[in-house]
Amino acid sequence: MELEQYGHGGDLRSAKETYGRNEDAFIDFSSNMNPLGPPDVIQHKLAEYVNHIFRYPDPISRELRKSLALAYGVPEECILVGNGAAECIDLAARVWKPRLAGLARPCFSEYEEAISKAGGAEYTIPLKEENQFRLQITDLQAALDQCDTICLGHPNNPTGTLLAKPCLDLLKESGCRVILDEAFLDFIEEDSELSLIQHAAQSLSCIVIRSMTKFYSVPGIRIGFAVAHPDTIEAMRALQIPWSVNSLAQQLGPALLSDSEFTVRTRQWLQQEKEWFTAQLSQLGLKVYPSATNFLLFALPQGTSYTVGRLQHELGLNGILIRDGSRFPGLDNTFGRLAIRLRKDNELLLKAVYRCLHGPQC
Ligand SMILES: Cc1ncc(COP(=O)(O)O)c(C=O)c1O
Numbered sequence: 001m002e003l004e005q006y007g008h009g010g011d012l013r014s015a016k017e018t019y020g021r022n023e024d025a026f027i028d029f030s031s032n033m034n035p036l037g038p039p040d041v042i043q044h045k046l047a048e049y050v051n052h053i054f055r056y057p058d059p060i061s062r063e064l065r066k067s068l069a070l071a072y073g074v075p076e077e078c079i080l081v082g083n084g085a086a087e088c089i090d091l092a093a094r095v096w097k098p099r100l101a102g103l104a105r106p107c108f109s110e111y112e113e114a115i116s117k118a119g120g121a122e123y124t125i126p127l128k129e130e131n132q133f134r135l136q137i138t139d140l141q142a143a144l145d146q147c148d149t150i151c152l153g154h155p156n157n158p159t160g161t162l163l164a165k166p167c168l169d170l171l172k173e174s175g176c177r178v179i180l181d182e183a184f185l186d187f188i189e190e191d192s193e194l195s196l197i198q199h200a201a202q203s204l205s206c207i208v209i210r211s212m213t214k215f216y217s218v219p220g221i222r223i224g225f226a227v228a229h230p231d232t233i234e235a236m237r238a239l240q241i242p243w244s245v246n247s248l249a250q251q252l253g254p255a256l257l258s259d260s261e262f263t264v265r266t267r268q269w270l271q272q273e274k275e276w277f278t279a280q281l282s283q284l285g286l287k288v289y290p291s292a293t294n295f296l297l298f299a300l301p302q303g304t305s306y307t308v309g310r311l312q313h314e315l316g317l318n319g320i321l322i323r324d325g326s327r328f329p330g331l332d333n334t335f336g337r338l339a340i341r342l343r344k345d346n347e348l349l350l351k352a353v354y355r356c357l358h359g360p361q362c
Contacts, residue, residue: 003030003316007109009323009337010219019316029349030321032157032184032295032339036269037217039262041255049248057247060237064245067254068225077230078201080237081253083244085183085211085224086110091236092179092207092226093118093151101179102143102150104135105330108157108181112329115151123147127330132289133159133297137166144174151179154194158328158337160291162194172199172206183211183224184293189267200227207232214294215266216256223249223256270294270340277346281338284353297325300334306357308336314356320349 003011003018010031012023019026061081069076082088093101093114101115104125112122125143127133135152143150150171155162163171171178180200185191200208212223223245226236256262270293278288278296287299300306312324325335340346 003312003321004324004327007113007327009321009339012321015316015321019319021319026319026321027341027345027348028321029338029341029345030323031219032214032293033217033219034187034215034266034294035217035339035341035345036262036266037215039216039256039259041259041262042218042252045252045255046248049251052247052251055247057243057245057250059243061245061250061253064223064250064253065225067257071257072195072197072227074197074201074227075230078227078233080226080228080233080240081245081250082222082224082226082240083246083249084213084219084222085181085209087222087240087244088207088209088224088226088236089179089181090114090117091239092209093120094239095232095235096149096177096179096207098147098149098151098177100147100149102140102147104139104152104156106133106156106158106325106328107153107330108183109328111151111153111179111181115149120149124330125150127156127159127161129299132161134161135163135167137164137170140167140170144170144176147176149177149179151181153181153183154196155184155188155292157184158295158297158323158325158331158335159289160293160295160297161289162188162292168194168196172196172203175205178206179209180206181209183209184214184295185210186215186263187266187270187293189271197227200229202229204229204232207236212253212256216262218252218256221249221252222246223253273340273343273346276343277340280346280350281353284350284357286353295337295339297335297337300336300357304334307333309333311336311353311356315349315352318352320352322349
Protein backbone atom coordinates (compact mmCIF):
# COMPACT_ATOMS: atom_id res chain seq x y z
CA MET A 1 0.00 0.00 0.00
CA GLU A 2 1.24 3.45 -0.76
CA LEU A 3 0.49 6.63 1.11
CA GLU A 4 0.00 8.87 -1.92
CA GLN A 5 -1.46 6.24 -4.24
CA TYR A 6 -4.41 8.50 -5.10
CA GLY A 7 -2.24 11.53 -5.78
CA HIS A 8 -3.04 13.76 -2.80
CA GLY A 9 -2.16 14.37 0.82
CA GLY A 10 -4.65 13.86 3.66
CA ASP A 11 -5.51 10.31 2.56
CA LEU A 12 -5.95 8.85 6.04
CA ARG A 13 -7.49 5.60 4.83
CA SER A 14 -4.37 4.85 2.76
CA ALA A 15 -2.25 5.86 5.78
CA LYS A 16 -4.18 3.37 7.90
CA GLU A 17 -3.66 0.62 5.34
CA THR A 18 0.05 1.49 5.04
CA TYR A 19 1.00 1.90 8.69
CA GLY A 20 -1.70 -0.08 10.53
CA ARG A 21 -2.86 2.77 12.77
CA ASN A 22 -6.33 4.18 13.12
CA GLU A 23 -7.09 7.24 11.03
CA ASP A 24 -7.33 9.48 14.10
CA ALA A 25 -3.96 8.29 15.38
CA PHE A 26 -2.10 10.32 12.74
CA ILE A 27 -0.94 13.94 12.92
CA ASP A 28 -1.52 15.06 9.38
CA PHE A 29 0.94 17.55 7.91
CA SER A 30 0.21 16.23 4.42
CA SER A 31 -3.01 18.20 3.80
CA ASN A 32 -3.05 21.94 4.29
CA MET A 33 -5.99 22.51 6.61
CA ASN A 34 -6.38 25.41 8.98
CA PRO A 35 -5.76 23.85 12.42
CA LEU A 36 -7.93 26.51 14.12
CA GLY A 37 -10.95 25.18 12.27
CA PRO A 38 -13.62 24.23 11.69
CA PRO A 39 -15.21 27.33 13.26
CA ASP A 40 -17.74 26.74 16.09
CA VAL A 41 -20.54 28.19 13.99
CA ILE A 42 -20.88 24.88 12.16
CA GLN A 43 -22.02 22.94 15.28
CA HIS A 44 -25.40 24.61 15.33
CA LYS A 45 -25.84 24.25 11.56
CA LEU A 46 -24.99 20.56 11.71
CA ALA A 47 -27.62 19.92 14.37
CA GLU A 48 -30.25 21.67 12.26
CA TYR A 49 -29.25 19.90 9.08
CA VAL A 50 -31.08 16.68 9.85
CA ASN A 51 -34.32 18.50 8.97
CA HIS A 52 -33.11 19.14 5.45
CA ILE A 53 -31.78 15.85 4.19
CA PHE A 54 -35.09 14.70 2.72
CA ARG A 55 -35.09 17.64 0.27
CA TYR A 56 -33.02 18.14 -2.85
CA PRO A 57 -30.43 20.88 -2.58
CA ASP A 58 -31.04 24.14 -4.44
CA PRO A 59 -29.70 23.31 -7.93
CA ILE A 60 -28.09 26.75 -8.28
CA SER A 61 -26.95 27.37 -4.65
CA ARG A 62 -28.83 30.69 -4.41
CA GLU A 63 -28.17 31.51 -0.74
CA LEU A 64 -24.50 30.66 -0.88
CA ARG A 65 -24.01 32.59 -4.11
CA LYS A 66 -25.74 35.58 -2.55
CA SER A 67 -23.38 35.43 0.47
CA LEU A 68 -20.33 35.02 -1.75
CA ALA A 69 -21.43 37.93 -3.96
CA LEU A 70 -21.70 40.14 -0.87
CA ALA A 71 -18.42 38.95 0.61
CA TYR A 72 -16.43 39.44 -2.61
CA GLY A 73 -18.29 42.38 -4.15
CA VAL A 74 -19.23 40.74 -7.45
CA PRO A 75 -22.66 40.03 -9.01
CA GLU A 76 -24.25 36.64 -8.24
CA GLU A 77 -24.32 35.81 -11.98
CA CYS A 78 -20.51 35.81 -11.88
CA ILE A 79 -20.36 32.96 -9.34
CA LEU A 80 -20.66 29.22 -9.76
CA VAL A 81 -20.53 27.06 -6.63
CA GLY A 82 -18.87 23.68 -7.08
CA ASN A 83 -18.27 20.46 -5.21
CA GLY A 84 -14.96 21.81 -3.95
CA ALA A 85 -12.47 23.84 -5.96
CA ALA A 86 -11.54 20.53 -7.58
CA GLU A 87 -14.86 20.44 -9.45
CA CYS A 88 -14.42 24.07 -10.53
CA ILE A 89 -10.95 23.32 -11.96
CA ASP A 90 -12.44 20.43 -13.92
CA LEU A 91 -15.31 22.59 -15.22
CA ALA A 92 -12.94 25.41 -16.19
CA ALA A 93 -10.85 23.01 -18.26
CA ARG A 94 -13.91 21.42 -19.84
CA VAL A 95 -15.55 24.71 -20.75
CA TRP A 96 -12.44 26.11 -22.43
CA LYS A 97 -10.97 22.86 -23.80
CA PRO A 98 -7.41 24.23 -24.00
CA ARG A 99 -5.28 23.09 -26.93
CA LEU A 100 -2.07 23.89 -25.07
CA ALA A 101 -2.19 24.97 -21.42
CA GLY A 102 0.79 26.48 -19.60
CA LEU A 103 1.36 25.07 -16.10
CA ALA A 104 4.05 26.47 -13.78
CA ARG A 105 5.62 23.31 -12.37
CA PRO A 106 5.75 22.10 -9.64
CA CYS A 107 2.01 22.64 -9.15
CA PHE A 108 -1.21 21.04 -7.92
CA SER A 109 -1.76 17.79 -9.85
CA GLU A 110 -5.41 18.47 -10.67
CA TYR A 111 -4.49 21.14 -13.24
CA GLU A 112 -2.79 18.55 -15.42
CA GLU A 113 -5.54 15.99 -14.77
CA ALA A 114 -8.30 18.40 -15.73
CA ILE A 115 -6.53 19.62 -18.86
CA SER A 116 -5.72 16.16 -20.09
CA LYS A 117 -9.29 14.92 -19.42
CA ALA A 118 -10.49 17.87 -21.50
CA GLY A 119 -8.21 16.69 -24.35
CA GLY A 120 -5.52 19.37 -23.98
CA ALA A 121 -1.73 19.17 -23.89
CA GLU A 122 0.50 20.85 -21.32
CA TYR A 123 3.37 23.25 -21.65
CA THR A 124 5.71 23.44 -18.66
CA ILE A 125 6.63 26.85 -17.32
CA PRO A 126 9.60 26.02 -15.10
CA LEU A 127 9.70 27.31 -11.53
CA LYS A 128 13.37 27.23 -10.65
CA GLU A 129 15.02 26.57 -7.32
CA GLU A 130 17.53 29.37 -7.88
CA ASN A 131 14.58 31.80 -8.02
CA GLN A 132 13.05 30.24 -4.90
CA PHE A 133 10.38 28.83 -7.23
CA ARG A 134 8.99 32.26 -8.13
CA LEU A 135 7.56 32.56 -11.61
CA GLN A 136 9.80 34.70 -13.84
CA ILE A 137 8.10 37.13 -16.18
CA THR A 138 10.27 36.05 -19.15
CA ASP A 139 9.15 32.44 -18.67
CA LEU A 140 5.54 33.59 -18.42
CA GLN A 141 5.89 35.65 -21.60
CA ALA A 142 7.38 32.65 -23.43
CA ALA A 143 4.36 30.56 -22.34
CA LEU A 144 1.90 33.25 -23.41
CA ASP A 145 3.50 33.22 -26.87
CA GLN A 146 2.71 29.53 -27.27
CA CYS A 147 -0.31 28.63 -25.16
CA ASP A 148 -4.01 29.38 -25.52
CA THR A 149 -4.58 28.96 -21.75
CA ILE A 150 -2.48 29.46 -18.63
CA CYS A 151 -3.40 27.71 -15.39
CA LEU A 152 -1.68 28.91 -12.21
CA GLY A 153 -1.97 28.60 -8.46
CA HIS A 154 -1.97 31.91 -6.58
CA PRO A 155 -0.42 31.12 -4.19
CA ASN A 156 1.05 28.07 -5.86
CA ASN A 157 0.98 24.63 -4.25
CA PRO A 158 3.51 23.17 -3.20
CA THR A 159 5.80 26.21 -3.35
CA GLY A 160 3.60 28.70 -1.44
CA THR A 161 4.69 31.46 -3.84
CA LEU A 162 2.63 34.42 -5.03
CA LEU A 163 2.75 35.94 -8.48
CA ALA A 164 4.67 39.21 -8.68
CA LYS A 165 2.57 42.21 -9.70
CA PRO A 166 4.14 42.49 -13.21
CA CYS A 167 3.15 38.84 -13.85
CA LEU A 168 -0.42 39.50 -12.68
CA ASP A 169 -0.59 42.60 -14.88
CA LEU A 170 0.77 40.67 -17.85
CA LEU A 171 -1.83 37.93 -17.33
CA LYS A 172 -4.62 40.51 -17.23
CA GLU A 173 -3.43 42.41 -20.29
CA SER A 174 -2.37 39.49 -22.47
CA GLY A 175 -5.88 38.43 -23.49
CA CYS A 176 -4.78 34.79 -23.08
CA ARG A 177 -7.24 32.63 -21.17
CA VAL A 178 -6.24 32.36 -17.53
CA ILE A 179 -7.45 29.88 -14.91
CA LEU A 180 -6.21 31.24 -11.59
CA ASP A 181 -6.55 28.97 -8.56
CA GLU A 182 -6.79 31.12 -5.42
CA ALA A 183 -7.59 28.16 -3.13
CA PHE A 184 -5.14 29.37 -0.45
CA LEU A 185 -5.38 33.13 -0.90
CA ASP A 186 -7.75 33.62 2.05
CA PHE A 187 -4.90 32.82 4.45
CA ILE A 188 -3.16 35.99 3.33
CA GLU A 189 -3.88 39.41 4.83
CA GLU A 190 -3.70 41.11 1.42
CA ASP A 191 -6.25 38.70 -0.08
CA SER A 192 -8.53 41.36 -1.56
CA GLU A 193 -5.68 43.40 -3.09
CA LEU A 194 -4.05 40.32 -4.63
CA SER A 195 -7.14 38.53 -5.87
CA LEU A 196 -8.20 38.67 -9.53
CA ILE A 197 -11.85 38.08 -8.60
CA GLN A 198 -12.96 41.57 -9.66
CA HIS A 199 -11.12 41.27 -12.95
CA ALA A 200 -12.51 37.78 -13.61
CA ALA A 201 -16.10 38.97 -13.11
CA GLN A 202 -15.69 41.33 -16.07
CA SER A 203 -13.33 39.46 -18.33
CA LEU A 204 -14.15 36.80 -20.90
CA SER A 205 -10.65 35.37 -20.52
CA CYS A 206 -10.25 34.80 -16.78
CA ILE A 207 -11.71 32.26 -14.36
CA VAL A 208 -10.77 32.55 -10.68
CA ILE A 209 -11.24 29.49 -8.52
CA ARG A 210 -11.55 29.56 -4.76
CA SER A 211 -11.88 26.86 -2.11
CA MET A 212 -13.59 27.08 1.26
CA THR A 213 -12.33 23.70 2.45
CA LYS A 214 -8.82 24.69 3.53
CA PHE A 215 -9.38 27.95 5.33
CA TYR A 216 -12.43 26.68 7.23
CA SER A 217 -11.04 23.16 7.54
CA VAL A 218 -14.06 21.37 6.09
CA PRO A 219 -12.55 19.19 3.31
CA GLY A 220 -15.07 16.44 3.99
CA ILE A 221 -17.82 18.86 3.01
CA ARG A 222 -16.89 19.93 -0.46
CA ILE A 223 -17.22 23.71 -1.03
CA GLY A 224 -15.52 25.75 -3.73
CA PHE A 225 -16.54 28.35 -6.28
CA ALA A 226 -15.54 29.92 -9.55
CA VAL A 227 -15.79 33.60 -10.44
CA ALA A 228 -15.95 34.57 -14.10
CA HIS A 229 -17.95 36.55 -16.65
CA PRO A 230 -21.66 35.56 -16.53
CA ASP A 231 -21.40 33.96 -20.01
CA THR A 232 -18.51 31.75 -18.86
CA ILE A 233 -20.36 30.87 -15.64
CA GLU A 234 -23.45 29.89 -17.64
CA ALA A 235 -21.36 27.63 -19.91
CA MET A 236 -19.69 26.00 -16.88
CA ARG A 237 -23.06 25.43 -15.23
CA ALA A 238 -24.30 23.67 -18.35
CA LEU A 239 -21.49 21.11 -17.90
CA GLN A 240 -22.04 20.59 -14.17
CA ILE A 241 -23.93 17.54 -12.98
CA PRO A 242 -27.26 18.39 -11.33
CA TRP A 243 -27.20 18.92 -7.53
CA SER A 244 -23.46 18.55 -7.40
CA VAL A 245 -23.33 20.89 -4.39
CA ASN A 246 -25.06 19.19 -1.48
CA SER A 247 -27.39 21.06 0.87
CA LEU A 248 -25.03 20.82 3.85
CA ALA A 249 -22.33 22.69 1.93
CA GLN A 250 -24.93 25.24 0.85
CA GLN A 251 -26.04 25.84 4.42
CA LEU A 252 -22.60 25.93 5.99
CA GLY A 253 -21.12 28.26 3.38
CA PRO A 254 -22.98 31.46 4.41
CA ALA A 255 -22.42 30.72 8.12
CA LEU A 256 -18.68 30.26 7.57
CA LEU A 257 -18.39 33.44 5.52
CA SER A 258 -20.05 35.46 8.26
CA ASP A 259 -17.40 34.48 10.85
CA SER A 260 -15.01 37.40 10.38
CA GLU A 261 -13.43 36.88 13.80
CA PHE A 262 -12.19 33.47 12.61
CA THR A 263 -10.53 35.11 9.62
CA VAL A 264 -8.69 37.65 11.75
CA ARG A 265 -7.63 35.00 14.27
CA THR A 266 -6.36 32.64 11.56
CA ARG A 267 -4.26 35.26 9.83
CA GLN A 268 -2.70 36.42 13.11
CA TRP A 269 -1.92 32.87 14.21
CA LEU A 270 -0.40 31.97 10.83
CA GLN A 271 1.92 34.94 10.71
CA GLN A 272 3.45 34.03 14.08
CA GLU A 273 3.52 30.27 13.73
CA LYS A 274 5.00 30.34 10.24
CA GLU A 275 7.92 32.45 11.37
CA TRP A 276 8.62 30.22 14.37
CA PHE A 277 8.19 26.92 12.49
CA THR A 278 10.37 28.09 9.59
CA ALA A 279 13.15 29.07 12.00
CA GLN A 280 12.95 25.75 13.86
CA LEU A 281 12.97 23.66 10.66
CA SER A 282 15.96 25.65 9.41
CA GLN A 283 17.82 24.87 12.63
CA LEU A 284 17.38 21.18 11.85
CA GLY A 285 19.32 21.79 8.63
CA LEU A 286 16.32 21.92 6.28
CA LYS A 287 16.11 24.58 3.63
CA VAL A 288 12.68 26.17 3.95
CA TYR A 289 11.39 28.22 1.02
CA PRO A 290 9.51 31.46 1.73
CA SER A 291 5.78 30.74 1.68
CA ALA A 292 2.95 33.27 1.53
CA THR A 293 0.48 30.78 2.96
CA ASN A 294 -0.13 27.92 5.42
CA PHE A 295 2.28 25.28 4.09
CA LEU A 296 6.02 25.09 3.63
CA LEU A 297 8.15 23.57 0.90
CA PHE A 298 11.46 22.32 2.27
CA ALA A 299 14.60 20.61 0.97
CA LEU A 300 16.89 18.24 2.80
CA PRO A 301 20.48 19.37 3.41
CA GLN A 302 22.57 19.19 0.24
CA GLY A 303 24.73 16.14 -0.24
CA THR A 304 22.69 13.86 2.01
CA SER A 305 21.80 10.41 0.70
CA TYR A 306 18.63 10.47 2.77
CA THR A 307 15.43 11.06 0.75
CA VAL A 308 12.12 12.64 1.63
CA GLY A 309 10.46 9.35 0.60
CA ARG A 310 12.39 7.69 3.42
CA LEU A 311 11.61 10.52 5.83
CA GLN A 312 7.93 10.24 4.92
CA HIS A 313 7.98 6.52 5.60
CA GLU A 314 9.83 6.79 8.91
CA LEU A 315 7.56 9.58 10.11
CA GLY A 316 4.53 7.59 8.94
CA LEU A 317 5.59 4.67 11.12
CA ASN A 318 5.57 7.18 13.98
CA GLY A 319 2.09 8.47 13.14
CA ILE A 320 3.13 11.66 11.32
CA LEU A 321 2.19 12.32 7.69
CA ILE A 322 4.03 14.65 5.30
CA ARG A 323 4.07 15.08 1.51
CA ASP A 324 6.84 13.68 -0.62
CA GLY A 325 7.85 16.45 -3.05
CA SER A 326 9.03 14.01 -5.71
CA ARG A 327 5.35 13.32 -6.43
CA PHE A 328 5.22 16.78 -8.02
CA PRO A 329 6.80 16.90 -11.48
CA GLY A 330 9.53 19.55 -11.24
CA LEU A 331 10.80 18.46 -7.80
CA ASP A 332 13.04 15.56 -6.80
CA ASN A 333 13.23 13.32 -3.76
CA THR A 334 15.04 15.89 -1.65
CA PHE A 335 11.89 18.04 -1.41
CA GLY A 336 8.87 17.76 0.86
CA ARG A 337 5.85 19.78 1.89
CA LEU A 338 4.47 20.38 5.37
CA ALA A 339 1.27 22.03 6.54
CA ILE A 340 1.69 24.47 9.42
CA ARG A 341 -0.23 23.10 12.40
CA LEU A 342 -0.69 24.10 16.03
CA ARG A 343 2.43 24.51 18.18
CA LYS A 344 2.18 21.18 20.01
CA ASP A 345 1.95 19.22 16.74
CA ASN A 346 4.70 21.28 15.17
CA GLU A 347 6.94 20.49 18.15
CA LEU A 348 6.24 16.77 17.78
CA LEU A 349 7.14 16.94 14.11
CA LEU A 350 10.38 18.79 14.84
CA LYS A 351 11.42 16.16 17.38
CA ALA A 352 10.58 13.32 15.02
CA VAL A 353 12.42 14.92 12.09
CA TYR A 354 15.43 15.50 14.33
CA ARG A 355 15.46 11.82 15.30
CA CYS A 356 15.19 10.75 11.66
CA LEU A 357 17.94 13.05 10.39
CA HIS A 358 20.32 13.15 13.32
CA GLY A 359 19.37 10.38 15.75
CA PRO A 360 20.65 6.82 15.89
CA GLN A 361 17.30 5.65 14.57
CA CYS A 362 13.88 7.10 13.93
C1 LIG B 1 -3.98 24.33 -4.95
C2 LIG B 1 -5.25 23.59 -4.71
N1 LIG B 1 -6.35 23.93 -5.38
C3 LIG B 1 -7.51 23.29 -5.21
C4 LIG B 1 -7.62 22.24 -4.33
C5 LIG B 1 -8.93 21.53 -4.18
O1 LIG B 1 -9.66 22.08 -3.11
P1 LIG B 1 -11.10 21.57 -2.70
O2 LIG B 1 -10.95 20.78 -1.46
O3 LIG B 1 -11.89 22.82 -2.49
O4 LIG B 1 -11.62 20.77 -3.85
C6 LIG B 1 -6.51 21.82 -3.62
C7 LIG B 1 -6.59 20.68 -2.69
O5 LIG B 1 -5.62 20.22 -2.14
C8 LIG B 1 -5.29 22.52 -3.80
O6 LIG B 1 -4.19 22.16 -3.14
